[in-house]
Amino acid sequence: MIHTSNLTKTYGSKTVLDIEHLDIPKGQSFGLVGNNGAGKTTFFSLLLDLIRPSKGEIRSNDILVKESEDWKPFTSAFIDESFLIGYLTPEEYFYFIGELRGQNKADVDALLSQFEDFFHGEILNQKKYLRDLSKGNQKKAGIVAALIGNPEVIILDEPFANLDPTTQIRLKGIIKNLAETKGVTVLISSHDLMHVTDVCERIVVLEKGKIIKDLATSEATLKDLEAHFAGTETV
């Protein structure tokens, strides 16, 4: 689904991302972990053509991301709250996104009805603008908006941060379900090793822009990752 080759991003003389080769097959739930500055958000921004690669390329479904815009119809993302339009109500925002993705109101309503649990009664029919919602609720709205329009690739940057425990657990269910039953390629990043190992079939560890681990998730993965980040790894 997503093929990355010789991708680098440099600012001045500093290389913030340097990925020689990374293939993400269709329907994989893919987790990206790494400390701050490891290049997670940079990679996602490159995937969304929000910044230009210094070298190399990403192909999504055989479409060259930096040249064509044809990847947009099947890709959606929630990177941060700058993806929200503060002066709309959540409903208006969902319908707006739906419209951009060719979904009418009924389609969007049908989708939203599946997430009543997830919203926990704090998003819909609140008569509030998105800007007046709490950070966590904004995040919920943004994540659900990224699911509108049956995207084949969903990119979520730090989806678990700011969410309450109940919502975190529900979100895990949603993400798993997307990859397993609908064949959606889900890319998430997280600082919470437990969450990623729970959700993702494959975990890639970035450090200073380079891939230093590429693991298929198993029982041992969490221990492995914890050891790695604690710096007590035995080589």
Added chain:
Amino acid sequence: MIVTKCVLILLIEETNSKRMKIKHFINLEWKQYFRSAYWQKSMALNVLLVFVALYFVVTFLALGIALYPILKETFPEQDPLVIVNSYLFYWFLADVIMRFFFQKLPVMSVKPLLTLPIKRSKVVHYVLGKSGFSFFNFLPLFAFVPFGVMLIINGYPITSVIFWVIAIFVITLVINFLNFIIESLSSETELSYLPIILFAGGLFAINYFDLISFTNLVSNAVSSIYETPLLIAIPVLVLIGLYLVNFGKLKKQLYLDSSLKAKAQEVKASNLEWTRKFGDAAPFMQLDLKLIWRNKRPRSSVFILVIGLLYGLFFYPNPVYQDMPWMFAFVGIFVTGIFLINFGQFIPAWDSGYYKMLMSQNIKYKQYLKSKYTLMAVSVVILFILSIPYVYFGWKILLAHFAAAVYNIGVNTHVMLLGGSFNRKKIDLNQRAAFNYQGTGAVQWLIGIPLMALPLAIFGASYYFFSFEIGCLVLTILGVIGIVFHQKLMNLITEKYLDSKYKMIQAFSQDN
């Protein structure tokens, strides 16, 4: 001058004692300014601004030096100082208005400072103290100091003249702080420009109809300071009073909850189905309309419409302008294009808050721009219709307005959209009351010049060489050409936006 110095010295001493030096603040400011994308991307505009500033300095200097001899020559019987005093009222009034539109309270991102061990009052003192160093406060000195020197050379008593200059400077500072009160009044309420118009217009009217002669009042007041220097204490006291009022106001706003307080706005959802008529640009039209209606900043551009529409009343009833038909086209551009200018200058910065999202969505840039274009074009048509009553002052006005409206639709809309592709300044729609004044800086006004000056030049030239009718025809034809090539132009503009996509994303994700 003395007063600001005193305040500053006090400030520095006080801060020193708490080991938080004012230099930290200045350091922050410096970095904020020079590290913003805006500064780095628009050197040309900064250079232009410096030239404008220099221009004013030179003009004022020339005025200050030449004023005395000119007045002496033109009115040999009168004392030049008395004449100058009698016009001071208008000077101060103009100062108030100019400041309102151009000067903003120097903002510092205070939020991160709130939790640091710095006294709130110190932050406020700094913000206010810094405003004392505004260009607007020093500009008058360039005129009044040389004028004062000329007075002394011509045998006026030195101490009196010095106190006279000081008095003017103190009053200038008074206006400085008065302006912030007026600005905060207009930003707290939804009245936008109304308070300043009422304030200045009211004073002017009272003076004009001789209810209270402010001209004499100001003149007498300044003369008495000239005669009895001790009276300088009065404006100084007023200055201190206003400073304290400002201090109190700002200090109260320096709490997170007072500026971030969710006003539990009840949402008034409106059905905008009628925008469907505009085809695939409809979702963006709806978004734009909500943007305008639900945010303070863009909403003020709606209120300006009223002022813009009435702008013609300044000119047309005055018989002097009846003989200057070349003015009509200018007024026409302004009256029919006021929304275009006000809204258009911040495209696409209005959407800067969620620009990243738009860019990753499945949209065509063209639809996005088309929505803005449609909005501006429709506003021109509506404003033209509303301006039809001006025909009362002569059919020529209607003709000129029509030509201007066509020109606005065909040319200026595209110019605005094109200009937008150079826009690198983020607008924070979510920002609330505290410190958020209009935000239309001098830069935005400068961009407005080619919009207005170009059609005026074209019209003026064809009026001068041919006739009024030809002038209107030329403007109309230019407009029609623009409309005919609309698709082509839009493609060009879209390309420009695509070219600067990454730069815009980067600039818009900056906080300043």
